[in-house]
Amino acid sequence: MTKNTNIRISLPAVCFVWQIAMIILFGVFIRYNEESDTHWIELKRRKNISTHLENDFYYRYPSFQDVHVMIFVGFGFLMTFLKRYSFGGVGFNFLIAAFGIQWALLMQGWFHHLDSDDWKIKIGIENLINADFCVAGCLIAYGACLGKVSPVQLMVLTLFGVTLFAVEEYIILELLHVKDAGGSMVIHTFGAYYGLTISWILYRPLLSQTKHLQGSVYHSDVFAMIGTLFLWMFWPSFNSAIADHGDGQHRAVINTYLALASSVLTTFAISSLSQKHGKLDMVHIQNATLAGGVAMGTASEFMITPYGSLIVGFCSGIVSTLGYLFLTPFMEKTLKIQDTCGIHNLHAMPGVIGGIVGAITAASASESVYGKEGLINTFDFKDATANRTASTQGGYQAAGLCVALAFGLAGGALVGGILKLPIWGDPADGNCFDDEVYWEVPEDEDDDIPASRHPDMNHVRNMADV
Amino acid sequence: MTKNTNIRISLPAVCFVWQIAMIILFGVFIRYNEESDTHWIELKRRKNISTHLENDFYYRYPSFQDVHVMIFVGFGFLMTFLKRYSFGGVGFNFLIAAFGIQWALLMQGWFHHLDSDDWKIKIGIENLINADFCVAGCLIAYGACLGKVSPVQLMVLTLFGVTLFAVEEYIILELLHVKDAGGSMVIHTFGAYYGLTISWILYRPLLSQTKHLQGSVYHSDVFAMIGTLFLWMFWPSFNSAIADHGDGQHRAVINTYLALASSVLTTFAISSLSQKHGKLDMVHIQNATLAGGVAMGTASEFMITPYGSLIVGFCSGIVSTLGYLFLTPFMEKTLKIQDTCGIHNLHAMPGVIGGIVGAITAASASESVYGKEGLINTFDFKDATANRTASTQGGYQAAGLCVALAFGLAGGALVGGILKLPIWGDPADGNCFDDEVYWEVPEDEDDDIPASRHPDMNHVRNMADV
Amino acid sequence: MTKNTNIRISLPAVCFVWQIAMIILFGVFIRYNEESDTHWIELKRRKNISTHLENDFYYRYPSFQDVHVMIFVGFGFLMTFLKRYSFGGVGFNFLIAAFGIQWALLMQGWFHHLDSDDWKIKIGIENLINADFCVAGCLIAYGACLGKVSPVQLMVLTLFGVTLFAVEEYIILELLHVKDAGGSMVIHTFGAYYGLTISWILYRPLLSQTKHLQGSVYHSDVFAMIGTLFLWMFWPSFNSAIADHGDGQHRAVINTYLALASSVLTTFAISSLSQKHGKLDMVHIQNATLAGGVAMGTASEFMITPYGSLIVGFCSGIVSTLGYLFLTPFMEKTLKIQDTCGIHNLHAMPGVIGGIVGAITAASASESVYGKEGLINTFDFKDATANRTASTQGGYQAAGLCVALAFGLAGGALVGGILKLPIWGDPADGNCFDDEVYWEVPEDEDDDIPASRHPDMNHVRNMADV
DSSP states (O other), X not given: OOOOOOOTTHHHHHHHHHHHHHHHHHHHHEEEOTTTSTTHHHHHHHTTOOOGGGSHHHHHHHHHHHHHHIIIIIHHHHTTOSTTOHHHHHHHHHHHHHHHHHHHHHHHIIIIIEETTTTEEEEOHHHHHHHHHHHHHHHHHHHHHTTXXXXXXXXXXXXXXXXXXXXXXXXXXXXXXXXXXXXXXXXXXXXXXHHHHXXXXXXXXXXXXXXXXXSOXXXXXXXXXXXXXXXXXXXXXXXXXTXXXXXXXXXXXXXXXXXXXXXXXXXXXXXXXXXXXXXXXXHHHHHGGGHHHHHTTTGGGSOOOHHHHHHHHHHHHHHHHHXXXXXXXXXXXXXXXXXXXXXXXXXXXXXXXXXXXHHHHHHTOOHHHHOHHHHHHHHTOOGGGTTOOHHHHHHHHHHHHHHHHHHHHHHHHHHHHHHTSTTSOOOOGGGTTOGGGTBOOOOOGGGGSOGGGSGGGHHHXXXXXX | OOOOOOOTTHHHHHHHHHHHHHHHHHHHHEEEOTTXXXXXXXXXXXXXXXXXXXXXXXXXXXXXHHHHHIIIIIXXXXXXXXXXXXXXXXXXXXXXXXXXXXXXXXXXXXXXXXXXXXXXXXXXXXXXXXXXXXXXXXXXXXXXXXXXXXXXXXXXXXXXXXXXXXXXXXXIIIISOOOOTTOIIIIIIHHHHHHHHHHHHTOOTTGGGGGGGSSOOHHHHHHHHHHHHHHHHHHHHHHHTTSOTTHHXXXXXXXXXXXXXXXXXXXXXXXXHTSTTOOBOHHHHHHGGGHXXXXXXXXXXXXXXXXXXXXXXHHHHHHHHHIIIIIHHHIIIIIOOOOTTOHIIIIIHHHXXXXXXXXXXXXXXXXXHHOHHHHHHHHTOOGGGXXXXXXXXXXXXHHHHHHHHHHHHHHHHHHHHHHTSTTSOOOOGGGTTOGGGTBOOOOOGGGGSOGGGSGGGHHHHTGGGO | OOOOOOOTTHHHHHHHHHHHHHHHHHHHHEEEOTTTSTTHHHHHHHTTOOOGGGSHXXXXXXXXXXXXXXXXXXHHHHTTOSTTOHHHHHHHHHHHHHHHHHHHHHHHIXXXXXXXXXXXXXXXXXXXXXXXXHHHHHHHHHHHHTTTSOHHHHHHHHHHHHHHHHHHHIIIXXXXXXXXXXXXXXXXXXXXXXXXXXXXXXXXXXXXXXXXXXXXXXXXXXXHHHHHHHHHHHHHHHHHTTSOTTHHHHHHHHHHHHHHHHHHHHHHXXXXXXXXXXXXXXXXXXXXXXXXXXXXXXXXXXXOOHHXXXXXXXXXXXXXXXXXXXXXXXXXXXXXXXXXXXXXXXIIHXXXXXXXXXXXXXXXXXXXXXXXXXXXXXXXXXXXXXXOOHHHHHHHHHHHHHHHHHHHHHXXXXXXXXXXXXXXXXXXXXGTTOGGGTBOOOOOGGGGSOGGGSGGGHHHHTGGGO
């Protein structure tokens, strides 16, 4: 059975319609904020700001660029591991991230940054970081669907994903006053359950037909390591990018650096332990080593202590690798959830761990550890939350985790239903994981090898020749 | 017909002579500036500078490193897409950039930074950024010649390219007082027409003999995406690196970020629209997605508004992709311009668009939008240009574009003529796009496959065995 | 002869034991420093610090991230050049760096940062940079052993390497008051001789059995260029990361940038000169181009002048390339030192050059060049060293180089002896350079090619099938 995967009308139509919509909406709503507007120079003098360096740009730009690399190179190359879906991995990641950040600026702007004077959204560097964060949720969801959906479906997934993200983020951060600097809940838990639910609804019973394309080859595994390492190295920037100026950013970096280092060791340990000859599995190394960063997202700003960070990384590396070994096959066989990249192991479980760790750490915060001012400053106990105690905050943190979960599951169910409509040009089960479907793939050098030599590759390699 | 491609004397000779010349000229002319000299600590106290952070280093170093990555990894890996010219793509890019930045420090120093007291050039971080920028022009030109020239020719191309660049930059920025923070005109327009003219003069009528080497293979396309993404992600740093401290850098980042996002969507749209089954073409994705960054170069500092940036990206993505579809084949067939990387589509047209957008945006600048101080500050209306109005500035901007074009065309004609001399060790038409000519290429694993299996590859693979 | 390379017990055991030890030791010893603690906000007010930017985080974080990229992507990908050891190159680099940075925080903390009030180590961003530096020494040593040791051996090598590093660093920097911002002596000289001595002790007489795996393939050379370029581009950050705020960091960047550019040109020159047809050798381009950065490590902060930096790069590029051409084969044949990556050429010789250059530059420093305050500030002539003259300092610098050398040789002998014990699961001579030994390697697409077609590859490719 083949399906019509021709996207010559639908993809350009969606791209153009949405890009034009973006232009119109940006025209109506989006303006520079006071730090990126030419009036800054007057403001600076009026407010007696001593130096241009106080422009938030200088606090956040280096972190922004690191996050940017994580979104485009990190997520993109992590998804190149499949032997014949590297174009789709890095290419569609590029497409939906570029679309998503625009829509995120609007959605997050409406909820968080709408100026009540003139109903405009005033953007600056922090908005760009938040837009990148928002898109990360959708890219995580893409990980579960990798190779099985059309680019048009991905655009729809992103449009709704960003929308849902902005709402849950508003509820969690603004209404519940929950702290989640690195997004264990808001980004990872939400994004992962959103993607898993979609993948569950789009279940493909005959996916084993493409078994020969579901693995990696030697070089594609090395490509994927580019993604892994850039994610791993820059995760301290991810978790600190929008943390409080000063000690907040500083501490978030230290905690994340340590948690990540620790999860590398436990990942290698469990991976080796799981094979007859103690051989390591690249899937684990590429993914579970990152679990420490995910799990440190919420608590990165808190006084979790350096050894606390090591423990978080220790546990999440183990949980994540065990997930790849036992949960992913179980989920596929029993729960009918096909999770191409194993986002349940890399984002869902570590994200939930991160939310719980955050709740516990917040609940046990005390003036003796944080200092009176430090406690207020770290948890923003002022205005509406001036009377909160640390333990109340812990309760709210836990509530935030539930909101993220609920949005992921409900949102995924809704969007999964929409994506099941037979109008999106997705591939048949036997054509999944194959760049030939949506890309002009160059003939490889060894294509002059007679086709009969590669029995199960023929349809792939020679399609371009026809 | 074969040519003598032995560069065993010429390449080392050029490298040594020029490197020694650099040492001598640096010895005579180049010194640390006051912010990189040990006297800074006295200067700081004398001038009552409150903190080391006011050293320009801290304003510009993060952007510098991003630009540095664009020059060496961005341009370098973007040129690895050919199946058998990846060494030449990334390797010669490395060579000429490393040479060019030294020569650029001298040339730009003589024109812009010569201290009239002691006739020395005082360098600091901004000079390093400008040297990287200057070299970018030559690397763009290399894109048109990729695979068809010898490294010695590339050194000559760079020597003259940097020289010409410094002069046109001096005329445009210092004499005409034109603004061009991201170099749409100074870097992209100049570099592209310089390279295209050279390529036109070096026309190779029998290039179709190497048709089998002119495409990519699966892995080389993934390598090229490394280049694309690092260029794309760091382009906001490119356009903001030497912008004004404070709101100038901040705004340049926002504008570039948006233009780039927008051009990704239109590139995917046009690419899909152009193929029978709506399949995407990696050539477009690797290149045209960057057009928004090029086109936003000049106006990035201006109050072009966020939606204005989206429109610029929208149009330049379309124009660039259409260029790959229609103009490149037309230019090759009719105009006899062989443009390996399609720099006409990625740099020339978007660069010209950028210059025009800059002129229009400048001409329509007003005090009501910029604020009185903001207008003066943004366009540097002081001293010689204190009486300029915005519309006059627009005219000067347009004049700057013409200067860049003229220097590109005339310079390319001159240097093309020089490079046509039969002394540079360039390959014959049938040996182009082949790393075997200038590199020790390792035997591939499948070389034990009898040579007869790869009819058209034999001369490549087995040369090393002889 | 085959050896038992089963590491199913040993590797997980080592990982778990050491990670748990880290958690306990961190719990006992490591705390946030005052700039990463929530009390910062009170401290800031109390000390009248005007802005959060004075938090050292903002001075050093961008450089830290660049160094981090060098450690994980730079060193990691530089070691992917072997045709069938890319997993081991980048993967084991990842493992030992993640372990090493934890141990380094403790070791360096005990020696340099132990708070005498409460016997705690207070960490901040500078400690993270130093930990990365410390690990660099071990990664250099790994370069000599690449492909010939088990991951358990590498963990041991790292445990001892970090320990030795912390001691020699303490002697050189704290006791001798030697300056070595970029670590020519402390990192490169020590690391290289440590690795070379280990490799000498672990000499493998029958290594020629794996000759077919000791080279690169086309794609693996391109992967290695990722490592080369990220090392090259970020080396200015490496040499400036812990330099003095202000002019110190600024000057270190300029000097390193220039030395690196210069060594690229001489590397290309010598590489081309060495081959009959002037063809370039990727091994040289990947490695010797970096020699300028190594050799500029010690003197990067000094007033070595821009042309001085060019000369340092000039010489070290030549020396390093000649090393690859003549010394490496000589060392392997005559001295029985098998140096997989040629670290003697990239780190040992340029490191020694760097130490000598540093000593000479320091000895010839004068108040007329540095300024009175500048001289004191640059060489830290205060407290114990208040009476030092520049020429005395030069002597101490030379002494520092000897200490680094001695620690490398003696430490390598000790650790080499330990690693020779037959309990570490290292491969037999005929199984070196082969990822099959420690990794689950995916079958390549062309594995359906009958095994008989790849005579010497069969044992590699089909091991997984058995």
